[in-house]
Amino acid sequence: MAKLPTILVLCIILAMTNSTSAITNYNVLRFGAKPDGKTDSTKAFLEAWDAACATENLTMIYVPKGRYLVGSMAFKGGCKSPQILIRIDGTLVAPADYRVLGAFEDWLSFEGVSGVSIAGGSLDAKGPALWACKASDSNCPTGATTLRFTNSNNIRINGLLSLNSQMFHIVINGCQNVLVRGVRIIAAGNSPNTDGIHVQQSTDVQIISSSIKTGDDCISIGPGTKNLWIERVNCGPGHGISIGSLAKDLDEDGVQNVTVKSTTFIGTQNGLRIKSWARPSNGFVKGVRFSDCIMRNVQYPIVIDQNYCPHNLNCPGQVSGIKITDITYEGIRGTSSTPIAVKFDCSPKTPCTGIRLQNVNLTYLNEDAESFCTNVVGIALDLVRPNSCF
Numbered sequence: 467m468a469k470l471p472t473i474l475v476l477c478i479i480l481a482m483t484n485s486t487s488a489i490t491n492y493n494v495l496r497f498g499a500k501p502d503g504k505t506d507s508t509k510a511f512l513e514a515w516d517a518a519c520a521t522e523n524l525t526m527i528y529v530p531k532g533r534y535l536v537g538s539m540a541f542k543g544g545c546k547s548p549q550i551l552i553r554i555d556g557t558l559v560a561p562a563d564y565r566v567l568g569a570f571e572d573w574l575s576f577e578g579v580s581g582v583s584i585a586g587g588s589l590d591a592k593g594p595a596l597w598a599c600k601a602s603d604s605n606c607p608t609g610a611t612t613l614r615f616t617n618s619n620n621i622r623i624n625g626l627l628s629l630n631s632q633m634f635h636i637v638i639n640g641c642q643n644v645l646v647r648g649v650r651i652i653a654a655g656n657s658p659n660t661d662g663i664h665v666q667q668s669t670d671v672q673i674i675s676s677s678i679k680t681g682d683d684c685i686s687i688g689p690g691t692k693n694l695w696i697e698r699v700n701c702g703p704g705h706g707i708s709i710g711s712l713a714k715d716l717d718e719d720g721v722q723n724v725t726v727k728s729t730t731f732i733g734t735q736n737g738l739r740i741k742s743w744a745r746p747s748n749g750f751v752k753g754v755r756f757s758d759c760i761m762r763n764v765q766y767p768i769v770i771d772q773n774y775c776p777h778n779l780n781c782p783g784q785v786s787g788i789k790i791t792d793i794t795y796e797g798i799r800g801t802s803s804t805p806i807a808v809k810f811d812c813s814p815k816t817p818c819t820g821i822r823l824q825n826v827n828l829t830y831l832n833e834d835a836e837s838f839c840t841n842v843v844g845i846a847l848d849l850v851r852p853n854s855c856f
Contacts, residue, residue: 490523490547493530501532503559508537519545529554529587537561538570538610543578543618550579554587554626564596568607568632575614576621583622589613593630597657597681609633609659619643628652634661635680644671650678655703657681662704665691667719674698683708684734689749690719697727706736706764709751711774712788713742718749730760731800737767738798740790744773744813745780747787754793761800767828768795770821770842772813786813792820799827807835807852810842817841826850 492514495501499510511534518525525547536558558574560567567573573591576582591612599606609632615621619642627650628635635651638644651662662678665671666688677700678684684701687694687709701707707729709721731737738756742749761767770793772786790812807828812818821844828835828851839855846854 488523490518490521490525491528492518492525493528494534495530499529499534501530501534501556503533503535505535506537507534508539511536511539512541515541518547518550520547522546524549524551526551526553529556529558532556534558535561537566538572539574540572541574541576541579543576543580545579547581549581549583551583551585553585557588557590559590560592562592564592564599564609564632565607567591567610568596570610572614573610573612573632575616576618577616579615579618579621581620582618583624584626586625588627588629590629591631593632593653593657593660596632597654600658611635611637613637614639615641615644617641621645622647624648626650630657631660633659634664636663638663638665638668638671641668642670644668646671646673647675649676651676651680653680655679655681661686664688665694667691669693671695672697676700678704680704686710687721687724689721691721692723694724695727696725696729699729700732701729702732702734702762704734706731706734706739708736708739708741709754710739710741711743712749712751713745713747713786716746716748718747720750720752721754722751723753725755726757726759727755728758730762731764731767732762733764735765736769737761737764738769738795739766740770740793741774742772742786742788742813743781744775744784744786746784749787750789750791752790752792756793756795756798758797761798761802761828763801763803765803766806766809767800767802768798768808768826770810770812770818772818773811785815787816788813789816790818793818794822794824795826796822796824797826802828802830802835805830805836806838808837808855810839810844810855812841814841817843819843821845821856822847823850823854824848828852
């Protein structure tokens with residue numbers, strides 16, 4: 467991967483803090499890391515983190531060009547350094563045997579950290595062997611998430627490339643003030659459970675100017691997400707941007723104040739989706755704005771599905787308790803690959819309310835598409851194609 471320009475690295479450092487304190491540098495080569503892609507450098511990376519964490523100055527962990535073989539690594543918080551920049555000019559590669567990494571929940575995890583930035587670099591999790599195993603053997607390991615932040619704040623991920631994750635590529639769980647910018651995520655369109663970015667129990671997260679090609683949701687949004695801003699994201703292949711699945715539990719935090727803006731979907735299964743299990747729940751979704759989004763050959767460009775019940779297990783005969791209200795679709799345009807371009811399949815117990823369609827223009831094979839509505843209350847303003855079924 468191309469080396470980040472020096473000016474960009476300086477901008478990242480300046481954005482981390484207004485302090486004029488000195489920056490202490492830790493090169494992973496000094497700790498014994500080998501850029502040959504063959505020598506296990508796990509211990510060297512962890513020792514570099516421990517050194518940076520224990521330093522009271524601003525710190526930078528530097529990963530030069532080359533390929534670094536590393537196993538599962540957990541980077542713990544409680545650091546003395548107020549800001550740690552991890553600058554990667556090389557590629558981190560997972561062990562060739564998928565069972566080594568697949569035995570862990572995560573490949574790279576950060577827990578309880580504050581002020582951590584990752585700039586540049588590539589992460590190659592070598593997922594295809596595990597995907598192939600899952601396709602033929604039910605005894606395969608679940609697989610590891612490539613990069614996870616848990617209970618952390620003031621996090622920046624800039625210019626990162628994530629390749630072939632075994633499971634989710636990036637997970638943001640229980641975090642505050644997170645910026646993901648200019649990331650690229652790549653996995654095969656048929657790779658299982660390889661969500662690009664998953665956000666849950668987190669506040670003030672921004673995902674901007676990124677490209678996500680994967681086998682599951684480009685971005686999945688779970689319970690407890692508040693103040694999420696998504697803008698200028700290219701999605702496809704994949705399952706689109708999904709709020710949910712919700713209603714997995716009876717007691718579940720809601721999702722609120724989500725914006726998806728200026729995003730393009732190409733050949734995805736869904737475009738803008740809200741999905742909940744057909745189960746009782748006290749959860750909710752409210753204050754969501756989808757605006758200025760382009761659909762190109764998307765199976766279901768706009769969909770709310772509150773009757774999700776795959777394989778008819780653990781939910782037949784039940785209805786969703788998730789309350790969905792105040793959802794706006796504005797400036798959504800392009801093409802559907804199925805006749806029904808707008809589908810609102812809401813719960814008979816808690817109908818969708820406050821749904822707003824404005825300046826929506828979706829067609830099917832250059833002809834009129836269709837809308838489907840059940841248990842939904844909303845309004846249509848200005849041009850709306852297909853015709854509203856409210």
